[in-house]
Amino acid sequence: MILVNQQITHVSLAGSRPTSKSGHNKLHMEATTSKAVRSVSGITVRLAGDSGDGMQLLGTQLTNTSALAGNDVATFPDFPAEIRAPRGTRAGVSGFQVQFASEEIFTPGDVLDALVVMNPAAMVTNLGDLRKGGILIANEDGFNEKEFKLAKVESNPLEANVIEETYRLIKVPMTQLTREAVSEFGLGVKIADRCKNFFAMGLVYWLFGRSLDPTLRFIRDKFGKKPEVAAANEAALRAGWAYGETTEAFGESYQVEAAELTPGTYRNIMGNQALAWGLITASQLSDKDLFYGTYPITPASDILHELTKYKNFGVRTFQAEDEIAAVCSTIGAAFGGGMAVTASSGPGIALKAEAMGLGMILELPMIIINVQRGGPSTGLPTKTEQSDLLQAMFGRNGESPIPVLAPQSPGDCFDVAIEAWRIATQCMVPVMILSDGYIANGSEPWKIPSFDELPRIEIRHPEGTDLDEPFLPYARDEHLARPWAIPGTPGLMHRVGGLEKEDGTGNVSYDPANHQHMTNTRADKVAKISDRIPDQEVYGDHSGDLLLVSWGGTYGACHTAVKRSRENGHAVSHLHLRYINPMPANLGELLGSFKRVAVAELNQGQLRMLLRSKFLVDCQGINKVQGKPFTVSELIESIEELL
């Protein structure tokens, strides 16, 4: 934590719900601390407990509250693939990391200023990330012989001398204190104990000067039908706050002022949510109804959960019998003239490969989303990775190039979804979006756009005719796109299919020259998109000692690392690719303007392979496949090694 006095940007809270609702007046009776307050520029905190302990809920509440306080925020939820991994074990630990700051931030932070642990397993698996001198808050009721056995530790880790010496350890009997706080509501022990995450939340809120209001609103909304549970959770939250205020363990609390963000109205948004909203927006910008055919898979399923809420926006979701049916239904809807989208993660995309090739040769517009996770095979379902890039580029039989776009942050998913549909319809081609688990589940403040100011997506369907002239379903326009003639249009009856088609007529053709011509045309059509996408931008100078290249969800870490390296006087610049295929037209020139080029990616060097083969540039690789995002410090270290 750095002591900085920030210029405070004026922030006004605009809660969505009317405060006049009966019973809500109590919300505003908030206590203020009488202890000393220390102002800091940013805090990174991780909340870790058993997967049943409600850590994800605690994390999202802390995130929203911090965003509402005007901080810039970035989050990293990290949870096991098992819904209920054996309780108390290391495998069952669920964590949520959030950084909130008074300056612009791009990552959820490398090292932790504070760590909250609910049991020994959470402590031993997360302690390594807590900085020396950092605050360690432990629910000491969760540290007993039974829990030590489950966590496979020999003795109480809180009692090791090194802990007291290295960190500011604060042991709180949370279970006990929560039971006392909720005793008046007559809940069973099991339900009472479930309130302890709200106790922990109250304590964390006190420590970082957060308002209780948004969470109190949340509790009343969520548990409104069970007033005794709502009251108990509220009591636990307030008890946690009061504990911070009264315990001698804390001499002071911390305050993070509002960040200076571009003026506008903001909300917090998660990547998958932004993708879903971007898709709905694209459908409305093009006057199309959205069809979303999919099969549940981590970490893409939340897009389905989100979209299916919005049927009144003309959204139809179809949970297919498998991944193949999902993409095929999407192609069917595209043939019918709808805005058709499918999504999955690596293993599901592998199953969709044949159909994607069909979509490509049918030359129909659609969007295929891959929210990447650790591979190969089932791999690491809940962990992030960028190892499906070459699959996106080449994972279909035959010569079958398709455009590939990659969002760089949770909020950017919104823009990329719209851009993907623009390209798909302009070029009559399936477009792949490569998101990843890190940005899908991560969140950040999002400047709310005005729908009316977004550029429209113009789509033309040829009109019907009763002329006898034969319709040419594979005639080409200036973008080499064929007409999107849809069933129901008189006179334009035609047949599409996976067999090679004669250009123009669309009749089945085995002619050698035609196959060469069609293969070239389909490739040229995608390549030509680079004429219409923005030039590649570079952060920093356009020449220098080192250019760090990145793509997708690693944007935040790479940007921050380059920023710090530049502050340290190094001639480093950052180039972040959002358009993977085709690449921006000026990319080759930029790569050639630096003494060295390094590509940082969460795989074994897939973009590096593409850049080397396309531009003959001797790129170096900064690679990691540990199911975790890059930390800023490891990138800075790699940059310094390369300089």
Added chain:
Amino acid sequence: MTLPVLKASDFASDQDVRWCPGCGDYSILAQMKKVLPDLGVPREKTVFISGIGCSSRFPYYMNTYGMHSIHGRAPAFATGLKSTRPDLMVWVITGDGDALSIGGNHFIHLLRRNLDINVVLFNNRIYGLTKGQYSPTSVEGQVTKSTPMGSIDHPLQPLSVALAAEATFVARSLDAHVKHLGETLKRAAEHKGTSLVEVYQNCNVFNDGAMAYAQEKKQRAENVIELEHGKPLTFANGTKGIRLVGTHLEVVETSDVPADDLLIHDETDPNPSIQMMLARMSYPTMPEPIGVLRAVSGVPTYDEQINQQVQTATEKKGRGDLNQLFNAGDTWSVQ
């Protein structure tokens, strides 16, 4: 405005038909072209979607919209199309390998969802396009290119599969019995919900005569029962009939039993148990049924319901407003 009266030839595309001479597919194509003008659906509102195999070339020969898709997946393409375009008449053309082997999963799920789609399954009990391997409906012991010592697979019965999925319309016809075929296709088209028509189709190159017992006029009377709703099950020119004894069906001489002993066919029974017994009757121990085994009406279709939900949500909440969505929940403004 009067709608133009279409003829069978209006439904023919300009492409040369490239099935082997003598193939049963020609008969099915001809009957389809003959039936379509009677249905009153314009050509541009008609879509044929097929998978892969000999039968799946079918859409290329129809002057309608069409898609020759990938192996086994035609039902999934059709589902996406029909869900978003309920105004279209959608046909799926498939074969025994396409629908029951590689596409088995999609086949059962299309049937259970009851989309208003018509499926015509060309069953020739062989892989034709890949030149003669056994298929999931090939009989046990059949010698083919891939089973030189005879097939050891137990064949799958498409009608049983469809009934198990509680399809709302299940029928069978023969490529050689053109009148029956035409009538069956028409009934399938008129049924609201997924209609399955299995057509015994002769592959005269790789499995010639495999179903001659049913196809050949002389043998047909003894080996085939033409089902008629509300009528007793009889065959062999009325000399033989089917009786339900306990949980089994048995063949009886009609002269030996009182007339009301014979099983009366009820295609509308929502309980598929007896229809399943009919589907399981197989040559040579029993005559095989053709016609409509099951036609249950009043079951909501998937395409109807998916669109109904959109309509209901819109009536309840009003047409979605994106600005409202973006600004709902906790927001804050920076000045």
